Amino acid sequence: xxxxxxxxxxxxxxxxxxxxxxxxxxxxxxxxxxxxxxxxxxxxxxxxxxxxxxxxxxxxxxxxxxxxxxxxxxxxxxxxxxxxxxxxxxxxxxxxxxxxxxxxxxxxxxxxxxxxxxxxxxxxxxxxxxxxxxxxxxxxxxxxxxxxxxxxxxxxxxxxxxxxxxxxxxxxxxxxxxxxxxxxxxxxxxxxxxxxxxxxxxxxxxxxxxxxxxxxxxxxxxxxxxxxxxxxxxxxxxxxxxxxxxxxxxxxxxxxxxxxxxxxxxxxxxxxxxxxxxxxxxxxxxxxxxxxxxxxxxxxxxxxxxxxxxxxxxxxxxxxxxxxxxxxxxxxxxxxxxxxxxxxxxxx
Amino acid sequence: xxxxxxxxxxxxxxxxxxxxxxxxxxxxxxxxxxxxxxxxxxxxxxxxxxxxxxxxxxxxxxxxxxxxxxxxxxxxxxxxxxxxxxxxxxxxxxxxxxxxxxxxxxxxxxxxxxxxxxxxxxxxxxxxxxxxxxxxxxxxxxxxxxxxxxxxxxxxxxxxxxxxxxxxxxxxxxxxxxxxxxxxxxxxxxxxxxxxxxxxxxxxxxxxxxxxxxxxxxxxxxxxxxxxxxxxxxxxxxxxxxxxxxxxxxxxxxxx
Amino acid sequence: xxxxxxxxxxxxxxxxxxxxxxxxxxxxxxxxxxxxxxxxxxxxxxxxxxxxxxxxxxxxxxxxxxxxxxxxxxxxxxxxxxxxxxxxxxxxxxxxxxxxxxxxxxxxxxxxxxxxxxxxxxxxxxxxxxxxxxxxxxxxxxxxxxxxxxxxxxxxxxxxxxxxxxxxxxxxxxxxxxxxxxxxxxxxxxxxxxxxxxxxxxxxxxxxxxxxxxxxxxxxxxxxxxxxxxxxxxxxxxxxxxxxxxxxxxxxxxxxxxxxxxxxxx
Numbered sequence: 001x002x003x004x005x006x007x008x009x010x011x012x013x014x015x016x017x018x019x020x021x022x023x024x025x026x027x028x029x030x031x032x033x034x035x036x037x038x039x040x041x042x043x044x045x046x047x048x049x050x051x052x053x054x055x056x057x058x059x060x061x062x063x064x065x066x067x068x069x070x071x072x073x074x075x076x077x078x079x080x081x082x083x084x085x086x087x088x089x090x091x092x093x094x095x096x097x098x099x100x101x102x103x104x105x106x107x108x109x110x111x112x113x114x115x116x117x118x119x120x121x122x123x124x125x126x127x128x129x130x131x132x133x134x135x136x137x138x139x140x141x142x143x144x145x146x147x148x149x150x151x152x153x154x155x156x157x158x159x160x161x162x163x164x165x166x167x168x169x170x171x172x173x174x175x176x177x178x179x180x181x182x183x184x185x186x187x188x189x190x191x192x193x194x195x196x197x198x199x200x201x202x203x204x205x206x207x208x209x210x211x212x213x214x215x216x217x218x219x220x221x222x223x224x225x226x227x228x229x230x231x232x233x234x235x236x237x238x239x240x241x242x243x244x245x246x247x248x249x250x251x252x253x254x255x256x257x258x259x260x261x262x263x264x265x266x267x268x269x270x271x272x273x274x275x276x277x278x279x280x281x282x283x284x285x286x287x288x289x290x291x292x293x294x295x296x297x298x299x300x301x302x303x304x305x306x307x308x309x310x311x312x313x314x315x316x317x318x319x320x321x322x323x324x325x326x327x328x329x330x331x332x333x334x335x336x337x338x339x340x341x342x343x344x345x346x347x348x
Numbered sequence: 349x350x351x352x353x354x355x356x357x358x359x360x361x362x363x364x365x366x367x368x369x370x371x372x373x374x375x376x377x378x379x380x381x382x383x384x385x386x387x388x389x390x391x392x393x394x395x396x397x398x399x400x401x402x403x404x405x406x407x408x409x410x411x412x413x414x415x416x417x418x419x420x421x422x423x424x425x426x427x428x429x430x431x432x433x434x435x436x437x438x439x440x441x442x443x444x445x446x447x448x449x450x451x452x453x454x455x456x457x458x459x460x461x462x463x464x465x466x467x468x469x470x471x472x473x474x475x476x477x478x479x480x481x482x483x484x485x486x487x488x489x490x491x492x493x494x495x496x497x498x499x500x501x502x503x504x505x506x507x508x509x510x511x512x513x514x515x516x517x518x519x520x521x522x523x524x525x526x527x528x529x530x531x532x533x534x535x536x537x538x539x540x541x542x543x544x545x546x547x548x549x550x551x552x553x554x555x556x557x558x559x560x561x562x563x564x565x566x567x568x569x570x571x572x573x574x575x576x577x578x579x580x581x582x583x584x585x586x587x588x589x590x591x592x593x594x595x596x597x598x599x600x601x602x603x604x
Numbered sequence: 605x606x607x608x609x610x611x612x613x614x615x616x617x618x619x620x621x622x623x624x625x626x627x628x629x630x631x632x633x634x635x636x637x638x639x640x641x642x643x644x645x646x647x648x649x650x651x652x653x654x655x656x657x658x659x660x661x662x663x664x665x666x667x668x669x670x671x672x673x674x675x676x677x678x679x680x681x682x683x684x685x686x687x688x689x690x691x692x693x694x695x696x697x698x699x700x701x702x703x704x705x706x707x708x709x710x711x712x713x714x715x716x717x718x719x720x721x722x723x724x725x726x727x728x729x730x731x732x733x734x735x736x737x738x739x740x741x742x743x744x745x746x747x748x749x750x751x752x753x754x755x756x757x758x759x760x761x762x763x764x765x766x767x768x769x770x771x772x773x774x775x776x777x778x779x780x781x782x783x784x785x786x787x788x789x790x791x792x793x794x795x796x797x798x799x800x801x802x803x804x805x806x807x808x809x810x811x812x813x814x815x816x817x818x819x820x821x822x823x824x825x826x827x828x829x830x831x832x833x834x835x836x837x838x839x840x841x842x843x844x845x846x847x848x849x850x851x852x853x854x855x856x857x858x859x860x861x862x863x864x865x866x867x868x869x870x
Binding site for chain 3: 043046047048071072073074075077078079081083085087088089090098099102103146147150156
């Protein structure tokens with residue numbers, strides 16, 4: 001175990017208590033809504049904020065705990081912030097070399113290492129520029145080089161992609177993934193974007209209101225969310241209920257037919273594209289058919305995402321063409337069907 | 349120590365010019381009303397304030413206001429049209445600035461004279477005895493700058509005594525020189541006898557024979573553009589009266 | 605980082621702004637109109653003028669240097685420290701701004717005069733007396749001018765993004781290194797502006813100087829003192845000296861400004 005942390009911070013309305021373990025070479029994503037305490041957690045790991053209680057141990061060395069508080073500048077870490085935060089008064093190369101210079105590397109060697117890293121992140125030849133002359137994506141790449149150049153034991157990424165426009169984010173995310181794969185230390189990535197977490201992390205912890213509410217691989221999180229927040233993030237409708245063999249009785253009273261055998265407290269999860277909508281009750285006798293009312297409709301490329309209210313609250317994706325042909329509007333009464341085989345069931 | 353601090357702060361402020369109040373018995377007559385504005389040399393601060401109070405007590409409808417400052421500053425202000433009724437100068441030269449500009453009503457009259465005195469801190473720590481001590485290199489000494497009347501007078505007395513003075517500072521006015529003695533920051537300064545009287549206690553005065561060589565005549569006049577000429581004439585009369593003489597003598601001034 | 609080139613000034617701003625310019629510029633125009641240009645050569649060549657000008661420039665520059673040395677760290681403490689006495693400290697810093705300079709001079713006597721709390725000790729221990737020396741001129745100028753620097757730099761520090769200091773810490777920079785290599789360069793424009801204000805205030809300093817340092821040509825008579833005394837005798841001479849002081853200080857500031865601007869846009 002390379003990073004082991006159990007920290008508690010209480011300030012104002014925030015009450016944070018989180019345990020983490022991250023192995024060497026592993027990337028842990030901390031996923032959660034704004035105000036959940038993610039950034040505070042990262043500041044504690046960086047040493048910028050002493051925890052009220054708890055331990056932070058990296059490579060067997062205690063950074064926090066047992067009466068120890070190692071200050072940020074004594075910790076072997078690199079950190080990338082949302083806004084890159086390159087020093088505006090230094091050239092790009094001097095920014096990257098900064099951490100080496102403060103730790104005693106000679107000027108020429110630091111400069112050479114900085115240039116090498118700039119090349120690695122695809123910024124060869126920009127070392128002489130001022131940060132203001134870089135695009136957002138370039139600045140974030142330079143910030144990554146600055147964080148990694150000293151070979152830290154711990155890499156902290158605080159919403160590293162959220163300040164970028166959508167197209168740039170795709171490109172930088174792919175590059176970041178490559179660099180993280182090469183990084184031998186532990187990485188903690190804080191984000192509120194599930195795509196970042198799922199694309200970059202080996203493991204994900206979901207933090208809500210200062211507590212870990214779910215932990216697992218990205219696949220587990222995506223397929224079997226345990227809170228409405230995560231379900232919404234990964235685009236699933238989460239239906240808590242009780243397993244009764246081949247059906248799940250929802251807490252609201254309705255039943256959902258399932259293909260697997262289910263008992264005890266379970267979640268039933270339905271993907272939006274599995275939900276079909278009809279104006280009239282469909283022919284034949286599908287096992288899952290419910291009356292519903294369209295309460296929201298948001299265009300999403302070629303599909304329209306419809307929020308449905310009724311005995312089973314669902315989200316349905318229909319093609320824009322179908323949406324028009326069915327004459328759907330907000331307030332429309334519809335029939336919704338889902339095949340039993342399309343319903344995922346897992347214990348609560 | 350604290351009392352001394354407070355006293356010095358007050359000193360510094362009065363050097364910039366402000367007036368205290370002193371009562372006197374009221375007499376009859378109320379033909380004078382309105383506001384009387386007197387521009388007077390800073391050395392007259394205490395005695396003129398007292399005379400002004402007497403005049404105001406005699407004439408309940410009259411308000412007397414003073415502007416005390418260096419004579420040259422006052423002469424400049426009057427030339428620039430300051431609304432003053434009376435001008436009392438510490439020397440003839442500055443009065444001449446006003447009369448030459450045709451701003452005086454009638455001839456100015458000399459009402460008192462002032463002679464220089466050596467002033468030393470209480471106890472005279474440096475053992476100063478006469479003008480000759482102003483040539484001693486090791487003493488901290490203040491005299492007025494040659495540009496202001498007390499400095500011109502100082503040059504005259506040093507010439508008369510054959511002393512080459514070695515001052516450490518040439519003060520911009522006589523009160524500034526006095527303040528430095530009161531603060532015990534200089535061993536001696538040359539100021540007017542009236543100033544020594546005004547700072548009684550904290551300092552000691554030493555008179556010297558050459559002082560008569562450079563006695564300063566103080567002229568006073570009613571101004572041609574006086575907004576309140578009647579009150580102005582009454583004030584000048586009071587200054588020239590035996591009562592005024594007595595007050596001036598009490599403040600260390602010599603008879604004209 | 606957008607610039608609004610040729611942005612139009614709203615009328616409610618334009619009129620007061622124009623009045624403001626007039627108010628500030630007209631006295632200067634008055635001085636220039638009254639300047640006896642034919643006497644310029646003789647007045648400027650008068651004995652003591654060069655000395656007073658040199659003394660003014662040297663003492664204002666030294667005062668600015670001392671203010672930078674003491675004032676920038678003080679501004680940092682005011683802006684960043686969470687110490688309890690900070691509010692009191694900030695009030696203390698502004699004391700010289702509200703104190704009439706003459707009173708400031710008296711206060712300096714009480715501390716550094718030969719009878720003063722510190723001055724008497726200096727006198728006894730080292731035989732050093734400060735009043736009536738060029739050192740006293742610099743001290744008086746520093747006393748009245750340093751608050752301008754401190755307030756400017758404190759404002760710049762408050763406006764600066766403190767997250768850069770966090771970044772520096774994560775890159776291994778201790779507090780001192782962070783201050784030198786990150787904080788100070790970030791607030792450099794504020795420091796420069798403060799230094800200019802400080803220098804200008806020191807150059808025009810009169811009251812505390814004439815009280816604490818006295819007036820003696822060559823050692824303590826700065827330009828403002830020379831101007832004041834000239835005014836007693838010859839107003840024309842005073843105007844010439846004022847115009848000279850103005851010209852030299854404006855030229856210096858414009859020169860420095862160009863250098864700074866040149867560097868900032870390089």
